[in-house]
Amino acid sequence: MAPADIAPETVGEVVAAVLQGAKYASVDAALIAALASQELAKGRKPKDAIKEVKSRLHQSVAAYHAGRPDFAAWRERLAQTTGDEPLRAACREVMAMHHSTRERLPSLDTFYATVLGDLSGVRTVLDLGCGLNPLALPWMGLPATATYLACDVDHAQMALLGWWLDFQQQPGRAFVCNLLDGAPHTEDPVDVALLLKIVPCLEQQDRRLAERLLDQLNARVLVISFPAQSLGGRRKGMVDTYARRMDELLAGRPWRVDRFDFPSEVVFRLFTEQAHE
Numbered sequence: 117m118a119p120a121d122i123a124p125e126t127v128g129e130v131v132a133a134v135l136q137g138a139k140y141a142s143v144d145a146a147l148i149a150a151l152a153s154q155e156l157a158k159g160r161k162p163k164d165a166i167k168e169v170k171s172r173l174h175q176s177v178a179a180y181h182a183g184r185p186d187f188a189a190w191r192e193r194l195a196q197t198t199g200d201e202p203l204r205a206a207c208r209e210v211m212a213m214h215h216s217t218r219e220r221l222p223s224l225d226t227f228y229a230t231v232l233g234d235l236s237g238v239r240t241v242l243d244l245g246c247g248l249n250p251l252a253l254p255w256m257g258l259p260a261t262a263t264y265l266a267c268d269v270d271h272a273q274m275a276l277l278g279w280w281l282d283f284q285q286q287p288g289r290a291f292v293c294n295l296l297d298g299a300p301h302t303e304d305p306v307d308v309a310l311l312l313k314i315v316p317c318l319e320q321q322d323r324r325l326a327e328r329l330l331d332q333l334n335a336r337v338l339v340i341s342f343p344a345q346s347l348g349g350r351r352k353g354m355v356d357t358y359a360r361r362m363d364e365l366l367a368g369r370p371w372r373v374d375r376f377d378f379p380s381e382v383v384f385r386l387f388t389e390q391a392h393e
């Protein structure tokens with residue numbers, strides 16, 4: 117059966133059950149519904165679909181958090197801090213609570229300087245599946261007038277990040293977006309789209325998703341990265357595997373590509389055709 121043929125009330129039943137638990141209460145219902153439809157389409161009973169959806173949400177969203185996120189406490193920590201260095205220290209502390217940003221912390225002082233430092237005229241950044249990465253704003257070296265658009269699937273997390281952008285007086289917004297539904301619409305092309313360590317995660321949800329995003333995203337520069345190690349810390353040839361995946365994704369796209377290797381992450385920077393206009 118195709119996911120679209122599943123009765124909406126059965127999907128609704130699974131979504132309601134998943135949202136009931138505190139762990140997924142603020143996750144975007146559209147993502148839960150999409151995963152529920154996929155699981156029900158495999159012929160699973162609602163009870164089994166609920167279990168599978170929770171397990172997949174754990175893998176692609178919750179497993180990155182070091183414990184239950186305390187967005188209110190993090191906001192308080194950031195809000196109470198003044199001065200550039202103390203604020204950077206507070207940002208590091210909070211970023212350490214999400215595995216993805218935590219892995220990047222040892223390279224943070226060079227990461228954005230390397231990846232964005234030589235790009236001129238960056239007026240808009242779109243951070244897809246952002247996790248807590250917007251807290252790295254103090255390291256990004258963006259113009260104070262640049263618009264930062266951040267999206268992910270958790271309402272409470274995006275509320276914190278929306279507050280953070282205001283607190284930093286950085287124009288932009290943080291919003292909930294399920295990338296299974298495609299790239300978020302932006303009025304104008306963006307200068308830089310960040311897809312940091314999200315491709316493996318998204319491809320577990322839909323094998324063709326990264327390909328579709330590359331077609332849909334209207335960005336001058338795409339920054340796509342892959343983890344160099346698993347969440348458990350094993351490296352097992354991951355960089356080579358992901359470099360081959362990147363080659364596949366780039367087939368037929370005549371874009372200039374730069375590659376940067378950091379200890380925890382390999383980064384590909386793609387200059388799309390718009391960059392050469």
Ligand SMILES: C[S@@+](CC[C@H](N)C(=O)[O-])C[C@H]1O[C@@H](n2cnc3c(N)ncnc32)[C@H](O)[C@@H]1O
Pocket residue numbers: 147176177180216217244245246247248249267268269270293294295296311312313314317318321
């Ligand atoms: C490996 S983490 C990367 C976080 C961040 N980009 C970074 O590198 O620090 C993957 C992120 O993708 C988000 N995610 C998973 N599925 C998603 C979906 N369907 N749409 C949007 N974001 C999603 C997760 O919530 C998580 O924050």
